[in-house]
Amino acid sequence: MGRHISPCENMAGEGCGLKRVLDLIGGKWKILILCVIYAEGTVRYGELRRRVYGITNTMLAHSLREMERDGLVERHQFDEMPVRVEYSLTASAGSMIPILLELKRWGEEHLEHEGLPS
Amino acid sequence: MGRHISPCENMAGEGCGLKRVLDLIGGKWKILILCVIYAEGTVRYGELRRRVYGITNTMLAHSLREMERDGLVERHQFDEMPVRVEYSLTASAGSMIPILLELKRWGEEHLEHEGLPS
């Protein structure tokens, strides 16, 4: 005893904080996108697409729209010719970054990269 | 400058640590299951199903098998009558828990529960 949270604690209940976070950043791409924007500070759309390995146009645009709506990223459009658009993190998303970087570190420490064992 | 990681840092590249973690614990249920097992210390299958709100039999069993295979949970079967099975975290999964709890806290601090705005 002492190492457990009370069994009554709402770990995975209906409106659990964890579930709500996962609704925000769940799915295949959002966490990766957030981390890349963070690493770059400010990124243009095309650069972002190149940095997030394997993402398609559709998914990048779609994910960005949702994250903008959810207050995680900011979009700044410069009406030059040709048009330039830059993305950056909101303060809110910024405060989540350290957690995501820890997750990344955990993966690097605990998971060997390996191809398929033949 | 100074606040950025080098642009060359592999944030979301092909074998990125982040991607590998997400392969392990991505999807709709695994993170929640891990946190519930942690909170209980040791849990029986049925208790787990009750605690993870909304999960189905199929998905719980399936997730548990994968996580066992991946070295995240341990299964202990007691051949009593009726049979009893208990799940607990491995040390490896345990070391990830603090990160997941931070994520949960982030959600609780930054996300109001709200139904649909009418």
Added chain:
DNA sequence: CCGTATCCCTGGCGATACTG
């Protein structure tokens, strides 16, 4: 009690083509 076996369906995701 603790699951597996099946079947089925939705929506996340992707490919391609096209526009301001």
Added chain:
DNA sequence: CAGTATCGCCAGGGATACGG
């Protein structure tokens, strides 16, 4: 350059029934 518009796949997830 920075996206939308469409279409379609298929794997993740769910319901139900059954087995050790």
